[in-house]
Amino acid sequence: MAISEPTDAPDDGATDADGGTATADSADVASETATGEHYLVEYLRGHVAHAFVVAFFGLYPFAHTFLTGSLVGAEMAMFLPRVQTMITVFYFGLFAMSFDFISGYTGYLSFGHSAFYGLGAYFVILVANGKVPLLGSGTPFMVLLLLAGILAVVLALLMGSVAFRLTGVYFAMITLGFAQILYVFFSNWDYLGSNPRDGIAVLGRQDGFSIGVPYVDSLNMSIGQLQGDTFTWGMDFAAMTGIDALAPISHTIVLGPGEVSYYMVGLVVLVCYFMLQRIVHSPFGRAMIAIRENEERARAVGYDTFRVKMGAFAISGFFGAVAGGLFTGYRTSVAPENSFYFLTAGDALLASIIGGFGTVAGPLFGRLFHEGLHEFLTKEGGGLLPYLRSQLGEGTLNTVIVDGFTVAEAIEVFLNGRAGLYIGLLFVLFVLYVPNGLLGTLRGYLGGTVAGQVAAAVKRRVRGWKL
Amino acid sequence: MGDQVLRTDGLTKHFGGITAVDGVSFALDSEECCALIGPNGAGKTTFFNLLTGELEPSEGSVEFHDDDGWHDLTGLAPHETASAGLHRSYQITNLFPTTTVRENVRVAAQAHGNATSRFWRNVDAFPEYVDEAESILERVGLSAKADDVARNLSHGEKRQLELGVALAGDPDVLLLDEPAAGVSSESVDEVVDLIRNVARDHAVLLVEHNMDVVMDLADRIAVLHQGELIADGPPTEVRDDDAVQEAYLGGYDPDAPTASDDGGDGSGTTGEDGGGVA
Ligand SMILES: Nc1ncnc2c1ncn2[C@@H]1O[C@H](COP(=O)(O)OP(=O)(O)OP(=O)(O)O)[C@@H](O)[C@H]1O
Numbered sequence: 001m002a003i004s005e006p007t008d009a010p011d012d013g014a015t016d017a018d019g020g021t022a023t024a025d026s027a028d029v030a031s032e033t034a035t036g037e038h039y040l041v042e043y044l045r046g047h048v049a050h051a052f053v054v055a056f057f058g059l060y061p062f063a064h065t066f067l068t069g070s071l072v073g074a075e076m077a078m079f080l081p082r083v084q085t086m087i088t089v090f091y092f093g094l095f096a097m098s099f100d101f102i103s104g105y106t107g108y109l110s111f112g113h114s115a116f117y118g119l120g121a122y123f124v125i126l127v128a129n130g131k132v133p134l135l136g137s138g139t140p141f142m143v144l145l146l147l148a149g150i151l152a153v154v155l156a157l158l159m160g161s162v163a164f165r166l167t168g169v170y171f172a173m174i175t176l177g178f179a180q181i182l183y184v185f186f187s188n189w190d191y192l193g194s195n196p197r198d199g200i201a202v203l204g205r206q207d208g209f210s211i212g213v214p215y216v217d218s219l220n221m222s223i224g225q226l227q228g229d230t231f232t233w234g235m236d237f238a239a240m241t242g243i244d245a246l247a248p249i250s251h252t253i254v255l256g257p258g259e260v261s262y263y264m265v266g267l268v269v270l271v272c273y274f275m276l277q278r279i280v281h282s283p284f285g286r287a288m289i290a291i292r293e294n295e296e297r298a299r300a301v302g303y304d305t306f307r308v309k310m311g312a313f314a315i316s317g318f319f320g321a322v323a324g325g326l327f328t329g330y331r332t333s334v335a336p337e338n339s340f341y342f343l344t345a346g347d348a349l350l351a352s353i354i355g356g357f358g359t360v361a362g363p364l365f366g367r368l369f370h371e372g373l374h375e376f377l378t379k380e381g382g383g384l385l386p387y388l389r390s391q392l393g394e395g396t397l398n399t400v401i402v403d404g405f406t407v408a409e410a411i412e413v414f415l416n417g418r419a420g421l422y423i424g425l426l427f428v429l430f431v432l433y434v435p436n437g438l439l440g441t442l443r444g445y446l447g448g449t450v451a452g453q454v455a456a457a458v459k460r461r462v463r464g465w466k467l
Numbered sequence: 468m469g470d471q472v473l474r475t476d477g478l479t480k481h482f483g484g485i486t487a488v489d490g491v492s493f494a495l496d497s498e499e500c501c502a503l504i505g506p507n508g509a510g511k512t513t514f515f516n517l518l519t520g521e522l523e524p525s526e527g528s529v530e531f532h533d534d535d536g537w538h539d540l541t542g543l544a545p546h547e548t549a550s551a552g553l554h555r556s557y558q559i560t561n562l563f564p565t566t567t568v569r570e571n572v573r574v575a576a577q578a579h580g581n582a583t584s585r586f587w588r589n590v591d592a593f594p595e596y597v598d599e600a601e602s603i604l605e606r607v608g609l610s611a612k613a614d615d616v617a618r619n620l621s622h623g624e625k626r627q628l629e630l631g632v633a634l635a636g637d638p639d640v641l642l643l644d645e646p647a648a649g650v651s652s653e654s655v656d657e658v659v660d661l662i663r664n665v666a667r668d669h670a671v672l673l674v675e676h677n678m679d680v681v682m683d684l685a686d687r688i689a690v691l692h693q694g695e696l697i698a699d700g701p702p703t704e705v706r707d708d709d710a711v712q713e714a715y716l717g718g719y720d721p722d723a724p725t726a727s728d729d730g731g732d733g734s735g736t737t738g739e740d741g742g743g744v745a
């Protein structure tokens with residue numbers, strides 16, 4: 001899958017594949033640390049790009065509230081994805097990352113990746129409904145995520161043991177076959193509920209799904225659209241004491257269920273991202289890249305490529321199932337259509353291509369792009385269509401463009417329900433003109449992984465400073 | 468001459484009706500540089516593929532000698548023969564194209580250790596493979612290109628890297644499949660020097676068409692013709708051998724014993740792709 005433009009190979013050791021540049025950086029890090037820099041300072045400096053991204057997502061709900069309430073609120077609401085949309089970006093982004101982990105790094109297109117997503121999704125709900133033997137319906141959500149992941153590892157090894165005997169398109173087809181079998185099976189399995197085809201919802205469980213440290217209540221926060229916790233930070237002294245004079249020091253930040261879910265789901269995804277990133281930059285990750293680059297040679301230099309691929313697939317399946325678990329943890333319902341169905345993997349492919357195939361974080365940004373655009377082009381969450389309808393006056397809307405065809409009608413024809421069309425078109429344009437995706441292209445310009453290059457740039461800037 | 472390090476017994480490979488390698492019994496000494504010659508389609512690359520396990524032999528055996536004695540390699544997978552100490556380079560350049568030159572060699576070196584299973588450690592925690600890569604690049608003359616992306620190298624440099632990747636992991640035996648293929652005549656001497664250099668501390672089996680190179684480097688010459696080993700001995704002796712003259716150095720012999728399987732010269736050009744089929 002070595003998609004890349006001929007021009008993107010600068011002399012300074014850039015590779016599409018996280019190649020040698022990291023090594024040069026680390027030599028720097030080692031020598032500077034030797035000069036007495038605190039390890040933590042070094043570490044943070046190496047993760048400047050990550051810090052920015054985390055800060056961006058951390059502040060997003062506040063920024064969103066602030067901006068949509070401002071003078072240009074209508075415009076902002078049109079462009080900015082809602083917080084609840086961002087939650088879907090998180091868990092689906094994680095799924096897309098897990099898809100890209102196997103597909104983008106070893107070159108094996110896991111077209112049946114929805115099998116893992118569905119497995120995680122259904123597992124969580126089945127336990128919550130008391131339908132899994134030995135597991136009580138109150139089993140902590142975090143434990144469920146872990147178990148779902150482990151189950152997915154088993155499934156991945158099973159699928160891989162068949163599919164990795166073949167290469168290329170056959171691998172994609174075999175995994176797709178597995179996913180379709182599960183799709184049909186879960187669509188017809190009466191044990192799940194009265195109407196398995198329409199999906200199932202959480203019935204039994206009283207307390208929602210919470211993220212945090214299992215079995216320690218105070219370190220958990222419930223997620224979900226309805227059952228999510230709220231969170232209040234700071235103290236309203238004035239209200240507590242009834243003394244109005246304390247108003248100036250009474251500041252509270254209240255997070256609704258949406259925001260709490262946003263942060264908690266985001267936290268899990270962040271942890272998973274760092275795990276995936278760590279693996280990609282490990283010797284194991286390099287072996288995965290070697291397989292993508294040239295499997296025959298990888299084998300010839302001594303890699304048991306079957307084992308490496310099985311390991312990579314298992315890891316990828318694990319995170320795919322965690323993503324599926326988050327999905328139902330937040331939504332508290334699942335249907336075969338939005339989990340096991342093969343187009344789920346298609347959406348992950350889309351996110352990976354847009355964000356950057358063979359990059360760790362790319363698929364998350366790809367999904368953000370996709371969801372953001374989707375929301376912009378649909379009526380939900382304040383998109384272009386309601387914006388134009390409300391902002392353009394009656395007169396403009398009724399203006400005839402040509403032959404009795406009014407502006408209002410034009411808006412209707414070109415915008416209402418056409419999101420899929422434009423996104424499809426954009427996808428084609430991406431493949432043609434941005435084959436490396438958002439992050440891959442940025443990497444090409446910077447000449448190395450984005451995180452690595454930003455860190456190096458900061459290091460150059462602050463050389464001489466003493467922290 | 469050292470002890471034997473690699474030997475085959477009656478090694479045979481059929482492709483449908485074609486017998487690409489036909490009952491070859493051959494041995495390689497641990498300190499020699501032996502050339503394997505023969506016309507296009509004689510079965511040289513197929514012979515390599517049988518040794519490394521990229522192809523499974525129809526008949527016969529491959530054995531490898533290390534400190535613990537003889538080991539049967541027959542039917543083992545390529546990564547197992549590579550771990551045993553049998554490395555090869557390819558007739559058609561076969562690298563990791565979009566990674567750097569250094570990473571090409573580093574990742575090959577990493578294969579020979581237990582680092583690969585450490586998926587939670589950073590790759591920088593294993594500087595020994597970087598060091599090994601650097602010293603190999605120095606040896607094959609690519610130090611200055613270490614940070615270049617492999618596919619951007621010139622053809623000659625790719626051939627050097629091809630050898631560098633094979634050297635990683637300190638093999639006992641190097642199987643070099645036409646290392647000078649496509650190298651311009653001015654640069655051939657550099658390749659010859661390089662092979663002579665690596666032959667000092669490796670057993671080398673070298674496939675080469677250029678007879679000047681062969682006479683220059685080889686301690687011994689083995690000749691394959693239509694899959695059969697028709698001569699095996701000191702260079703001058705083999706060069707003057709009538710059968711060899713006729714089969715290879717002279718010309719094509721239509722009355723060869725395996726006339727019915729005569730895919731040899733006719734499909735010699737497609738034979739170039741033989742190594743790619745795994
Ligand atoms: N995978 C394969 N399937 C079928 N036939 C093959 C295969 N590989 C090689 N052959 C045939 O086996 C014979 C030997 O091919 P091989 O590539 O070993 O020759 P060679 O001596 O390396 O030739 P060259 O000097 O051209 O590289 C040829 O007739 C070739 O067509």
Ligand SMILES: [Mg+2]
Binds near residue numbers: 511512513644739
């Ligand atoms: Mg050949």
